Each structure stands twice: as C-alpha cells, then as structure tokens.
Amino acid sequence: MKAAPTIGGDSRVARVPAAPKMRCRTNSRRGLTDLSGPSYPPVEAACRVLEVLRAVNDLRIAKINVVHEITGIPKPTVVRMLETLMAQGYVARDNMCGGYRVTHKVQDLASGYDGVNRVIETARPFCIDLTRRINWPIGLGVPDGDAVAIKFWTGTISPWAHTNTVLGLRPDFHNSAMGRAYLAFCSREERERRIEALVNESGEPFTPQEKTSLRTILARARMDGFAIRNPRTPPYRTSTIGLPLRENGEVRAVISVSVYRTAIRPHELYPKVIEPALKTVADIEAALAFINNSNPSLPNETRAEMEPGF
Structure with a gap:
C-alpha cells in the first residue's frame, strides 16, 4: 500500500x-x-x-x-x-x-453514525464467526426505553435457529438474558433506577420481595460473568445466555446465545457455548479498545454507545 x-x-x-x-x-x-x-x-x-x-x-x-x-x-x-x-x-x-x-x-x-452503530458494526463480524463455529444464533441488543432493542441477529445463518423473527422482539430487563446481563453489569445507579421502574406480569410495580430476588440473580450474574434467561418464561424449549459488551469500562451492548435445552447437556453448556461466547466478547472489546486508541481525538461519549444482546 x-x-x-x-x-x-x-x-x-x-x-x-x-x-x-x-x-x-x-x-x-x-x-x-x-x-x-x-x-x-x-x-x-x-x-x-x-x-x-x-x-x-x-x-x-x-x-x-x-x-x-x-x-x-x-x-x-x-x-x-x-x-x-x-x-x-x-x-x-x-x-x-x-x-x-x-x-x-x-x-x-457522521450525523447518522452514532456510537451504537459503530459498536454493532465492530461486533457483528465476530458474532457471525461465532455462529459459524458453534452453530447457535447470536443476538446483539441495546437498551431502548423499558426493554432491549435487538439490532442484529445471526439466526439466518444458524442451522439451529428457533425463530426468524427475533429482530422484532423487545426482551425485558428482568426476565430476558439480555436485560439481566445489562442490569448486572451497568452502573449501580442505573441498575437501581431501572429496578425501581420495573412492573411485574400483573402490571404492578415490583414488590420489595421481587426486587430482592432480582438483585440476588443479578449479583450471581456478576460473579459468573453472564446471565441466564428466566426458565419460567417462553420460549420454554430454549435457554438463552446474555453477556455484557463493555467499552471504556461501561456496558455498551449485550450479546446473547440461544440453545435448545434438549440439544445440549447442562455440563456441556459452559465449554461448548458460554466459553466461546466469552472469548468472542473479549475479542470485540479488544477491537473496540484498538479503535479508540487509534482515534485519540474521538470524544468519549462518541466512543461508546452501543449494546448487543438477545
């Protein structure tokens, strides 16, 4: 060159x-x-x-x-x-x-190109590669009001995708793997603000017991490095894992992997699905860090604004 x-x-x-x-x-x-x-x-x-x-x-x-x-x-x-x-x-x-x-x-x-688009653009080739290696569909999502907006999904190239309409779904914050992954790893202030705004299936604000239960689930997710969808919510035949995607120390997106419960044994889930997904997240975060270091004049607020998950 x-x-x-x-x-x-x-x-x-x-x-x-x-x-x-x-x-x-x-x-x-x-x-x-x-x-x-x-x-x-x-x-x-x-x-x-x-x-x-x-x-x-x-x-x-x-x-x-x-x-x-x-x-x-x-x-x-x-x-x-x-x-x-x-x-x-x-x-x-x-x-x-x-x-x-x-x-x-x-x-x-650059008016139509914000940090969210940039992070998704950086992450999606990694997600495509992950699906080609493990075959399961990968989602990328960002917070959007009271739910997560799915911006990208690899279900079209997954032989085991359970649906082709995921891009139209809006996972909630308390039951979905994406929402739980975001809440578990965002700032404490944002986490508490979002928990206080949650409503249950009856449309009522979360009770103190429901808030305590969710905080316990999120604490476990922070220990594990990933979150799992509420197994008592549909689709019942699948299990979804959510992982945070961070940039400059803050969660910018969430990534999800969905698997059929009957297709993979519980003891195989970590080595076959979660471990490769964690490695992919680390690769994406390294790529974002490299891009930021290559563009020192990029404002911090522009450098980080995206969220994938499913």
Whole structure:
C-alpha cells in the first residue's frame, strides 16, 4: 500500500487499494452483513473524491502536491476534485496557510453514525464467526426505553435457529438474558433506577420481595460473568445466555446465545457455548479498545454507545 508523509509530522496516510473487479450480483450471501461484499463495481470517480477528502482531513492543511503524493491521483484531477468539494462546502481554500482544509460541514457526514452503530458494526463480524463455529444464533441488543432493542441477529445463518423473527422482539430487563446481563453489569445507579421502574406480569410495580430476588440473580450474574434467561418464561424449549459488551469500562451492548435445552447437556453448556461466547466478547472489546486508541481525538461519549444482546 502506497503511503506518503504528511505535512509537519511523521504520520502517514495510506492510499486505499483499488477494489477488485467483480460481476454485478443482486443479492449478498445469506446472513452476510459486513461491508466487504458490494453488489456492483465501485464508481472510480467517487472513490477518488473520497480519497482526496480523506487526505485533506488527515493533513489538516493540504497542498496539492502532497495530496497527489498520498493518493497517486494526477494533480489536475486533484485540483478539480478539491474545487468540487469546495463547491459542495466540504473543503475551503486557506490562503493564510497556503493549502486546503475541511470545513465544519464534514461533520454532517457522521450525523447518522452514532456510537451504537459503530459498536454493532465492530461486533457483528465476530458474532457471525461465532455462529459459524458453534452453530447457535447470536443476538446483539441495546437498551431502548423499558426493554432491549435487538439490532442484529445471526439466526439466518444458524442451522439451529428457533425463530426468524427475533429482530422484532423487545426482551425485558428482568426476565430476558439480555436485560439481566445489562442490569448486572451497568452502573449501580442505573441498575437501581431501572429496578425501581420495573412492573411485574400483573402490571404492578415490583414488590420489595421481587426486587430482592432480582438483585440476588443479578449479583450471581456478576460473579459468573453472564446471565441466564428466566426458565419460567417462553420460549420454554430454549435457554438463552446474555453477556455484557463493555467499552471504556461501561456496558455498551449485550450479546446473547440461544440453545435448545434438549440439544445440549447442562455440563456441556459452559465449554461448548458460554466459553466461546466469552472469548468472542473479549475479542470485540479488544477491537473496540484498538479503535479508540487509534482515534485519540474521538470524544468519549462518541466512543461508546452501543449494546448487543438477545
């Protein structure tokens, strides 16, 4: 990969390699949700404009010859692309510093991409890999009001998925594995606030006894490192394990694994399901830490906002 030094420092901006040639296809592989398999060949001009914008963003003040060295794009083309970006308001010519710089408008490009989306995007290839290794469906969820919103599910590639409608479900906080995993590992203040707001199956606020029972369950989950769904709630033929996904020491998402009770013996559950899931969570958290360390300017509140679970 070609790289060139930036202005006033040793950091280098790598040129993104050209995408391989491919035939047009109308559908991606079943269950594939990563960004590496586009259906159509890329528009070369669009790729080059993004290369130029990325280079200007990294350089802070970009000169035409340096953008050319970084991207390999001919200088006349660089000029035309910079002028186009200026016309759209994303780049400005800075005559004081003698180069080009990005404007505040580039922030609009990230307005639809919050920390939750970033964490899910980071986690889902790991979840796909886990399902391919253990065959059971994996869920990713985040807190959403009084329940957990499932943002991603690998049931489409699991040979043992018990339903294909999981993305429409909203697991609660006190019975579901996802909800229990979140409550067990979130801050004490948030945990108590959510427990005080819980209602039972009769629609009544939790009694003191119900609150004490739930706190005991959550304490055990913190000791184990995972939570298990209330076995007295449907679907009765499955068991679900929930695990917290943390970033910067805080729970950003929850992950779940569902198995048929009759398909796996109790003593096999930990080595065959829970242990691989814990390892996957550790890998995801390591990836998030690497991303954060690679982007030291990323605000803490933006670095962490997602939650998977099931």
